[in-house]
Amino acid sequence: MKITGIETIQNTEYSNLVWIKLYTDEGLTGLGETFRNPQAIISYLHETCAPYLIGRDPLRINEHSDNLINWTANRYIGYPTRSVEYRGNSAVDIALWDLKSKACNLSLVDMLGGLSRDYIPIYNTCAADGYNWNANSQSRPVGSTNVKKDKNNYDDLEMQAQNPGELAQSLLDEGVSAMKIWPFDEFAFPTKGQMISLENLKEGINRIEKIRKAVGNKIDIMLEYHSLWQLAPALKIARQVDEFDVFWHEDPINMAHLKDLAEFRKNIIAPVAGSEALGTALWYRDALALDAIDYMHYDLGWIGGISEAIKISGIAHANNRMMCPHDCTGPIVWIANLHISLAFSNSMILESVRSYYNGFYKKLVNNLPKIEKGFAFPMDGIGLGTELQDSLLKSPNTIIRRTSKNDL
8 A cells, every 4th residue: 555645634714723634545544633833834744744655655654753753854953842844743643543543444542452441531621712723813812702602612711711610510510520721821921921920820819719619629620831931930820829739730831941840840739741742752751850740741733643642651651650642722633632542541531622522623523522421432433533524625715735646
């Protein structure tokens, strides 16, 4: 079997997302996904990845993963995990695993060794319509209401600022017993994370306090910092919120500063989770050597795909750490995360966004996981178990670009 072409798909309504589809001479296809800087990623996929992939055996995933990261195109200058190259490589890798699973007539979880559990708990990331969708706009801020959104869908982004206690209760009513919020983000931007005023600190804490007053300790609270803070204000925040028994502090500072991260972890109570953008196997090796990280919270669409996640799982197992992959982007990465989480016994919990899987994800793919009473269940079918919706592919807002052998 040989790869005969690649296709990139982007929809202008959800333009931060990029999908790649690999075609073969035996009629099998593989689907992958990544996120952010879409135009640069699309160019990289067609200009660098397509000439390498076309004509090669798609089943040799290890070879392709190594070559795309270490030997193709930019091998002389290197690039960080947040780069366009790594994001493009991640999408390719997910697509290759989807394709190989289909070739073996197996689901992805079976391709990875089979189920280690029948279901996995989820936590809800409190985002909503308009958050991170469009490449040409800023992420929708916490508490904002003046955006286009589905009035019938959840608006957890507004709720986490305006009515966090009610939000927590609504999650518990659905069986979801953990939630992630980012109550301090808006206060980082004026000073670029260099300081936080006492007034702003109390305002952010008040949102956490409202959750505890409404539901007590029935729900776990994950705190997201988005790497916006310098060490001193991050510690100031963390020390104040520790009294509320938060579940973790996620990406509290620039996660490339591992010594500062180790200092942060040493001086707070709750565990540290990270890093969605930097969390390759190499990064975790170095972070663990400094005792700087507790939960391994990588993003499959940014750090090299499923092949890198397999390496991370081995490191996590050897160091007695739990994995909890990041997702607040698209349905393909979320579904791939589910397969990985069900296959690897050291996966702890699955990040999920109820406003996404109950909302726009349904417009993008033809099959989604069953979510019931706070748990996610295995996908049916082979490969990832899902494909892009025909209506998405036929939409006038969808841009499809294809490269085949004749284009090279």
